[in-house]
Amino acid sequence: MRIELLTGAFASLKRSIDSGTETQRDAVKSIIEEVRQKGDAALFAFTEKFDGVSLSDLKVTEAETQAAYQELDPETADIIREAAANIRSYHEKQKRESWMTYKEDGTMLGQKITPLDAAGVYVPGGTAAYPSSVLMNVIPAQAAGVKRIVLVSPPNKEGTLPAGVLVAAKELGVEEIYKAGGAQAIAALAYGTETIRPVDKITGPGNIYVALAKREVFGDVAIDMIAGPSEIVVLADNTAVPGEVAADLLSQAEHDALASSVLVTDSMELAEAVSSEVKKQLETLPRREIASASIEDYGCIYVADSIDEAVEAVNELAPEHLEILTENPMELVGSIRHAGAIFLGRYSSEPVGDYFAGPNHVLPTNGTARFSSPLSVDDFIKKTSIISYSEKAFAQSAEKIAAFARLEGLEAHARAIEERLK
Template sequence: MKITPVTDDLSLKRSIDQGTSDQRRAVEEILHAVKTEGYDAVVRYTRQFDGVEPDSIRVTEEELKAAHDSMSDETRKIIQEAIANIRAFHERQVQQSWFSTNPDGTILGQKVTPLDSAGVYVPGGLAAYPSSIIMNVVPAQVAGVGRIVMVSPPQKDGSLTDIVLATAKELGVTEVWKVGGAQAIGALTYGMAGMEPVDKITGPGNIFVALAKQLVYGTVDIDMIAGPSEIAILADHSAKPAYVAADMLSQAEHDPMASAVLVTDDRALAEAVTIEVEEQLKTLPKRDIAEASIRDHGAVYLAESMDQAVAAINDLAAEHLEVQVADPWALLPKIRHAGAIFLGEQSSEPVGDYFAGPNHILPTNGTARFSSPLTVEDFTKKSSIIAYSKEAAVTNGKKIAAFARLEELEAHARAVEQRLEDSE
């Protein structure tokens, strides 16, 4: 990586992949088939894309129990502690319904209601992501969602990995399906034999999953359209080059499209980090992936001052932001845009991925400028409450009718005036 001076535009914001016209057309066809044919279409696409012919795409209680029983005591304790930490954090996000009474007797308020159902997409196939299950399921459970459905692409033998099933069992998720891709999104949206449709779909996936989520939005709600993972590190002279390099590579190993960026006002640190990244790459198991990420989407930026560095960080609006400076809390008020902010040298990004408590499903591609991590609130909806009193109706009725006539809505005005006549 070369060291580049900070400019007004860091040119690292990448547009969300909209897919090719062929990919979008394919997803549209899959969704239509699932909507019209249901279970048969889902099985057909599972055979076509995953190369498996499962006896049943619904996971049985016996499969869940067997996977849970196979988990070692050490792994079980780690999973349980992670769940406890994440649940405790999300319980602080719960919003209550509220009501206020005006002097004239009118009652106004807001009723918070959990969604009836949610679908959780968990990436699978060759990989297993128990952390994704926890991060999607826990806020839904804390919100009070009554039914949670989990879908995940099967392995070549038609099964889901034991750790995925064991984690689902540990969380109490009982409706699990061995299906992925756009067909899984279609099944969650429209339903099929054995599966009722859901109200919201959350969780990351490949481009076909992302396109499917875009296309079904409006029929169901979705969390976000996530792009490749990204990390930005804001550092000064006090940062340890080995820590910075390791944290950059922790994101680079995700995906060749992932980005890892350092912004610093210290040239010595910038130079040391570029050397350290190359050294650490040599022994990384996923070297090819990380190397491509660093080569194509990695950067080290040198700012003239910490104020300029902070401005650059806000321009990036990264998914993950680490602040490795002498006094990170002093800079926190100046940071406006980031999905998650990690303060201090011990707060490496993987701490947030797995164990600390905050959700790791975060806005990417600069969307942290206007969006937030997945929260309990994402699994609720709000209804406004209006209980207007007779006194308020008499006092304000003529004004309301006049306002309606400003918009030439006579029936609106008369609906209010009917009540005024009865009150005379």
């Protein structure tokens, strides 16, 4: 893992959101239109084409769910339940309440909080299983009060979904689970088919085709974000343990060859030790090929003159995940302006948040932590303004409102006010 002095070069690792190639964008548009025109038939055809399996039914049956429980060992099911409880406890605290305020002149202003009617959750699949994606997307929607939650995920070669995914969904009480993936699943959630009714918002990560499809349907439905490759930045001083830092960097590098793993430190001694540890740990990593490519292209260790300079570098990068492994990590939290999630101290390794702690692991990537937040209950509600003026309050403000309307050249607005003064 290369080591560089921090001279502003870290900015070279900042990447824009992948907008795909023209060929990919055209393919996604074609798939979406096909689903809109042909519904279930298109989903069956695309599933056979892209997933290599011919289905006779899109919806997961109760028998398939029960088979998943038989396949998954009880200890793993218990872990899923405990993680779900932690995640639910955290997100329940995010719930908002409607409110109203009253003035002496009879004015009442307020805000009504209403959950979305339906949310669609995309869970990546195929060769991998992501029950954590089920928990992190479904639970905040449930905490918000969403009544209908639809889960879609691409089937494996046997025409089923991974046992962990089905058990996680069943534990949360999700009733609509469909075997559909890729851009075609996003189109089904957005526009509906004979089997899948449309939703109001689509959340969850996926490959470039899923990301492009979410971008394409945005406006007809809401989406959470356009997620990029995973990122981790470790901010550390000479008290950090090199082997632990290296392991944390590799925990993101194994996700994707495009993932970014960066250490920013004021200690050259730590930098050299971590670089050596990364090389050593890569030798026995099962996903070595992917992790090696990630480290080679998007991994780096930057050595700053001071921790203050290192903090500024972190804020420039605005990482998805930030670990602070310093002698007193809490002292630096106030200086961090941009990060999706912050992990404090050696026992708060990033996977703790990925799976178990409770906060959401759907986080802003590609530097969008400058203006975006983790997935939360707020993503599954809408806010409606409430305005009620008394006759007295109206009379006191009417001429000013009419004048403001005429300032903008909107005479009918002004007359709507003045009609009530007659």
